[in-house]
Amino acid sequence: MxxxxxxxxxxxxxxxxxxxxxxxxxxxxxxxxLASCRKNLLDMGADIEVASDYGKGATFFLTIPxxxxxxxxxxxxxxxxxxxxxxxxxYRD
Numbered sequence: 001m002x003x004x005x006x007x008x009x010x011x012x013x014x015x016x017x018x019x020x021x022x023x024x025x026x027x028x029x030x031x032x033x034l035a036s037c038r039k040n041l042l043d044m045g046a047d048i049e050v051a052s053d054y055g056k057g058a059t060f061f062l063t064i065p066x067x068x069x070x071x072x073x074x075x076x077x078x079x080x081x082x083x084x085x086x087x088x089x090x091y092r093d
Contacts, residue, residue: 001062010052018050 010018017023019038024031038048045065052058 001064002059003062004057004059006057009054009057010050011054012052015050015052019048 011025014023014025019034020031021035022031023035034048041048041062041064047063049061049063050058051061
């Protein structure tokens with residue numbers, strides 16, 4: 001999935017940091033939105049990337065797997081959620 005905006009884009013020097021927790025360029029920002037978004041996607045076997053042309057906008061690319069491995073929740077969290085199995089707790093290494 002691609003999500004594109006026509007805003008000001010992201011400065012090239014900021015691109016390597018935008019998914020790091022607490023990185024922000026906003027005066028009142030917390031720097032958690034993109035970091036938590038990426039963490040949640042990675043936990044589900046997905047990912048998010050960005051391309052930006054500073055001054056013209058940015059495009060975010062979400063890669064979400066179509067097939068799931070059938071592994072337990074601790075290994076593949078999406079499988080258990082998608083198959084609607086009851087989960088008491090989520091354990092992560």
